[in-house]
Amino acid sequence: MELNRIYQKDCVEGLAEIPAGSIDLAFADPPFNIGYKYDVYEDRRAADDYLDWTRRWGAGVVRALKPDGTFWLAIGDDFAAELKLIFHRELGLSCRSWVLWYYTFGVQCKFKFARSHTHLFHFVKDPKSFTFNIPPIRVPSARTLVYGDIRANPDGRLPDDTWILRPQDIPDSFQPNEDVWYVPRVCGTFKERAGWHGCQMPEQILGRIIKASSNAGQTVLDPFGGSGSTLVTAKKLGRQFVGFELSAEYAARIETRLNETNVGDPLSGSDEPLSSAPATAAGRRVNSTRVVVNGRSAGRKRRSARAEDAGQILLTPSLDAPA
Secondary structure, three states: OOOOOEEEEEEHHHHHHHHOOOEEEEEEEOOOOOOOOOOOEEOEEEEOHHHHHHHHHHHHHHHHHEEEEEEEEEEEEHHHHHHHHHHHHHHHOEEEEEEEEEEEEEEEEOOOOOOOEEEEEEEEOOOOOOOOOOOOEOOOOOOHHHOOOOOOOOOOOOOOOOOOOOOHHHOOOOOOOHOOOOHHHHHHHHOOOOOOOOOOHHHHHHHHHHHHHHHOOOOEEOOOOOHHOOOOOOOOOOOOOEEEEEEEHHHHHHHHEEEEEEEEOOOOOOOOOHHOOOOOOOOOOOOOOEEEEOEEEEEEEEOOOOOOOOOOEEEOOOOOOOO
């Protein structure tokens, strides 16, 4: 299979065509099975059907990995526990980290607390032989920042496994010296937003994963192309890449993004905590519908980026809404 391409096909079929033991790093952000509206995929399967499908594409990923290969999985709450067991207990991968990617501008729900995190599972095929590049992601330790301890490693230490987004929303917490990772979720008003896929991973998150778990020239696989951000980030960082996308429209748009990307281009977004989320452009309108309650405007409704259930809405205040 030719590298540095996106293939428009079912990932189970595509993974079967990849030579066994040829992939250094795989990253998957599969459908969460929560009823999100994709153009050609039904995201509300029976639970057993969804898990069996996961086993099929998961076995293809494991088969494709090199003996020292790495797999990262992004998944929501609903099936996080089951998928961890599938990849660890059934498919034989070793879980190195269970990262919590936290953000304060999460999906607002009607009948539950707002979802503001995604699970990132870090699996390796061989727990004694795998790539994990430390220098690109070291942070200052408390010995350096707080205690002035001469025993502190001048290169810093590894970050914690809670990655914080939007520190601007909580100015008294998650300061730069607290050793957490924060990167903005790709909101609808961000310049980074592709604009045609609602579940877009930030390049800064993908960049950390790709830098830590692969080296320049190695091959990165994404079985769920989506918005194309994994492949775009891999290309920017000088990796080979290959991906699959079921939707013909999405695949064509990913190919356009790849053609517009050059090796060495900077990643979108910022790794600086205090400027991690860009300001909303003045006058930017949201595609929305006004909500009327008892004859008075109560705001506007718009669809959530990753719906908790079918028909979920978000309310944004209206200037003439009742107090």
